[in-house]
Amino acid sequence: xxxxxxxxxxxxxxxxxxxxxxxxxxxxxxxxxxxxxxxxxxxxxxxxxxxxxxxxxxxxxxxxxxxxxxxxxxxxxxxxxxxxxxxxxxxxxxxxxxxxxxxxxxxxxxxxxxxxxxxxxxxxxxxxxxxxxxxxxxxxxxxxxxxxxxxxxxxxxxxxxxxxxxxxxxxxxxxxxxxxxxxxxxxxxxxxxxxxxxxxxxxxxxxxxxxxxxxxxxxxxxxxxxxxxxxxxxxxxxxxxxxxxxxxxxxxxxxxxxxxxxxxxxxxxxxxxxxxxxxxxxxxxxxxxxxxxxxxxxxxxxxxxxxxxxxxxxxxxxxxxxxxxxxxxxxxxxxxxxxxxxxxxxxxxxxxxxxxxxxxxxxxxxxxxxxxxxxxxxxxxxxxxxxxxxxxxxxxxxxxxxxxxxxxxxxxxxxxxxxxxxxxxxxxxxxxxxxxxxxxxxxxxxxxxxxxxxxxxxxxxxxxxxxxx
Numbered sequence: 001x002x003x004x005x006x007x008x009x010x011x012x013x014x015x016x017x018x019x020x021x022x023x024x025x026x027x028x029x030x031x032x033x034x035x036x037x038x039x040x041x042x043x044x045x046x047x048x049x050x051x052x053x054x055x056x057x058x059x060x061x062x063x064x065x066x067x068x069x070x071x072x073x074x075x076x077x078x079x080x081x082x083x084x085x086x087x088x089x090x091x092x093x094x095x096x097x098x099x100x101x102x103x104x105x106x107x108x109x110x111x112x113x114x115x116x117x118x119x120x121x122x123x124x125x126x127x128x129x130x131x132x133x134x135x136x137x138x139x140x141x142x143x144x145x146x147x148x149x150x151x152x153x154x155x156x157x158x159x160x161x162x163x164x165x166x167x168x169x170x171x172x173x174x175x176x177x178x179x180x181x182x183x184x185x186x187x188x189x190x191x192x193x194x195x196x197x198x199x200x201x202x203x204x205x206x207x208x209x210x211x212x213x214x215x216x217x218x219x220x221x222x223x224x225x226x227x228x229x230x231x232x233x234x235x236x237x238x239x240x241x242x243x244x245x246x247x248x249x250x251x252x253x254x255x256x257x258x259x260x261x262x263x264x265x266x267x268x269x270x271x272x273x274x275x276x277x278x279x280x281x282x283x284x285x286x287x288x289x290x291x292x293x294x295x296x297x298x299x300x301x302x303x304x305x306x307x308x309x310x311x312x313x314x315x316x317x318x319x320x321x322x323x324x325x326x327x328x329x330x331x332x333x334x335x336x337x338x339x340x341x342x343x344x345x346x347x348x349x350x351x352x353x354x355x356x357x358x359x360x361x362x363x364x365x366x367x368x369x370x371x372x373x374x375x376x377x378x379x380x381x382x383x384x385x386x387x388x389x390x391x392x393x394x395x396x397x398x399x400x401x402x403x404x405x406x407x408x409x410x411x412x413x414x415x416x417x418x419x420x421x422x423x424x425x426x427x428x429x430x431x432x433x434x435x436x437x438x439x440x441x442x443x444x445x446x447x448x449x450x451x452x453x454x455x456x457x458x459x460x461x462x463x464x465x466x467x468x469x
Contacts, residue, residue, distance in 0.1 A: 009034045009072055009191065009219055010055055015064030017050050019451040022443070024050055025243040026063060032191075034069075037213075038221045039234035039252050043317070044439075044455030046240045048223045049079055052193045055221070075189035079196045079223075079454045081407065082180045085169035089159060092168045092179060094150045096187040101146075103138045107131065142188070153182045156208035157201075158367070173404060174200035175369070185212065194222040196454065198229050202367045227252050242314035263313055270310045280304050319459065321437045321466065330393030333358050334379060339388030341374055348374050352388070373402065399465050406457035411450035415440050415460060418449055422464040431467075438463045 009032055016026035024047035032038065032055075040048050053059035054066060056076035084092055110131050114124070142149065154164065157178045168179060177200045184192070192213075198206050206229060213220055213233045221238075224230050230237075230252040237248040237255040248255045280300045287293030288301075333356045340350035348371040356362065356379075364372045377383035378390060380400035392398070409418055419431050435445055438459045452460065 009069045011065075011067045012051075012054065013065045013067070015054060015061040015066065017047065017054065017059070018062050020447065023062075023243065025240070025245075028064070028243070028245055030238070030245055032219060032221065034219060035217065036219050036221075036236060037234045038219075038236045038238050039230040039255075040221055040223050040238050040240065041230075041252065041255070042240035044459065045453045046242075048240055049195055049453055051240065052076065052195055052221065052223065055191070056193055072191060073187075073189045074191050074193060075184035075187055076193040077177075077181055077184055077195060077197055079199070081173045081177060081404075083169070083173075083176050084179055085167070087168055088165050089154070089168055089171070089179065090150065090164040093154055093182045093186060094146060096183050097143075097146045097150075100138065100141045100143045103134055103141070104143060107134050107138065110134065149186060153185050153212075156205065156212065157182050158205045158369070172373075174373075178205070181209075189218060191219040191221070192216065194220070194224075196224055197222065198224055198226050204367065266310065266313055270312065273307070273310050277304065277307070317439050319438055321434075323466065326397065327395055329358060329395040329397075331358050332356075332391075333360070333393045333396050334398070335389075335391040336379065336385075337389040337391065339378060339385040339390065341371065341378065342386045354379070358393075376400065376402070399468065401462060401465055405465075406454070406461045409449045409457055409461060411448065413449055414446050415449065415452070416445040418460060419463060419467065423467045426467065434463055434467065 010030075012028060012030040014027045014029055016028070017024050024045075028051075030051075040051065042048050050059065053076075054061050056074045057066075058076070087095065110127065114127055114131065138144075155161070159175075159178070159182075168176070171179065181197060197209065201209065206226075210229065210232045220233065222230065222234055235249075235251050237250060237252055239246045239248065239255070239259070248258055250258060280303060284297045284300050284304070288297040290297075334354075335356070336352055336354040339352045339354075341348040342350075352375070364375060366372050374383065377400070378385050380398050381390065381392075382400055410421070413421070415435060416428075416431065419435060420426075420428075423431065432445060435441070440456075440460070449457065449460070
C-alpha cells in the first residue's frame with residue numbers, strides 16, 4: 001500500500017500477539033516516523049490497544065521485535081481507567097517535573113556553598129562552572145515554566161482553579177483520566193500514544209486538546225471513535241483489520257472514501273480473476289485427454305498454478321439487535337420532584353424537576369462536573385438524592401448503562417459464562433444466538449472477559465442488559 005514515513009522513530013518488525021492460543025495478528029510490520037500524526041482505526045477486538053501497549057513497552061509480543069530511536073520517550077494514555085491518590089491535584093500534575101525540581105534544589109545548595117566560600121579562586125571557578133551547567137540544564141528542561149505549563153494544562157483540561165488543592169482521590173473516574181492525561185502532556189514525550197482520549201472530555205476540553213496536539217512537535221498515534229476529532233488531529237490513517245495493517249496518507253474521512261474505492265477495485269479484480277480461473281479450468285477439463293490439445297492444457301495448468309490468488313475482502317460484521325418491546329406502562333414514566341444532590345459541602349445540583357413520559361427520547365448535555373452521570377444514577381435508582389423525590393410510574397422497568405458498566409464484568413469468566421450469569425435459566429442456544437448478534441461467534445464465546453477490548457466489553461454489557469429487560 002502507501003509508504004509515507006521519512007525518518008522512522010518506532011520500528012515494529014514482524015510482530016505477533018496471541019491470546020489463549022489465538023493470534024490477533026502475525027507478521028505485522030510498522031515503521032512510525034518522527035512528527036507523524038496517525039489515526040489508528042479498526043473494528044473492536046482487532047488489536048489497536050494491543051499495538052499501543054507493544055509500542056509503549058507494556059506488552060512484549062509473542063513474535064517479532066520492536067526497536068526505537070535512541071532516547072525516544074513515550075507518553076501512553078490507556079483506555080482503562082487509572083486512579084491516583086495521596087497528593088493534591090496540582091502536586092500530582094507537577095510530579096512529572098520532580099527530576100527538574102531536583103536540579104533546582106541542587107542549584108540552591110550550591111548557591112549556599114558559594115556564598116560562604118573562602119577557598120582558592122580556582123575552586124570557586126570550578127563550582128561556578130558546574131553551577132552554570134546546572135542552570136542551563138534547568139532552563140533547557142523548562143524549569144522556569146513549570147508553574148505556567150502546569151496551570152495551562154490543568155485549566156485546558158477543565159480543572160477549576162479552586163480544585164487544584166483537592167486531593168486526587170476525591171475525583172471521579174473521568175476526572176482521574178484527565179489527571180493522567182495532564183501528566184502525560186506535561187511530561188513532553190517524543191511519542192504520544194492516546195487510546196480513546198476523548199471518552200472523558202467535554203467539548204471545551206476536547207477543543208483545547210485539539211489545539212495542544214496541533215502545536216505538539218512530537219509523534220502522535222491516536223485511537224478514537226470520534227471521527228471529527230480524528231480528522232482534526234491526524235493527517236494519516238493506519239487501519240488494523242483481520243490481522244493486517246494498511247496505511248493511508250490521508251485523514252479519516254478521506255480514508256473512508258479511499259477504502260471504499262479500494263474495495264471496489266479489489267472486488268472487480270477478484271471477479272475478473274474468478275472468471276479467468278473458471279475459463280482455464282473448463283479448457284483443461286475439456287482438452288487434457290486429447291492429444292492434439294494436451295500441450296495447451298498443460299500450459300493452462302501452469303498458468304493456473306502460478307497465478308497469485310487475490311484474497312477475499314474481510315467481511316464487515318455489524319451488530320444486529322432490537323430492544324425487546326417494553327410492557328405497557330404509565331404515561332408518566334418517571335419524575336424527579338425538587339431533587340437535590342450534594343457530596344458533603346459540595347453541591348452538585350438542587351431543586352431539579354424532570355418529567356419523563358412514555359416514549360420520550362432525551363439527551364442530557366452539559367460540561368464535565370455538571371452532574372450528568374449523577375442525575376442519571378438518581379433517575380435509574382442506583383443512587384439516592386440528598387433531598388427530593390423520585391417517582392416511578394406503574395409497570396415501568398428501568399435499565400442503566402453507565403461509563404463504568406463494562407468494568408463491572410467478571411474478568412475471570414468467559415463471555416458465555418458472563419452472559420449465563422444474567423439469565424441462568426435461559427437455554428444456551430438462545431444465549432449463543434444473542435451473543436452472535438453482538439459479534440461473539442464460534443470460539444469467541446470462550447474468551448475470558450479480561451482479554452476483551454474496551455469495545456467488546458461494552459457489547460457484552462449491553463447484551464446482559466437486553467437479557468434482563
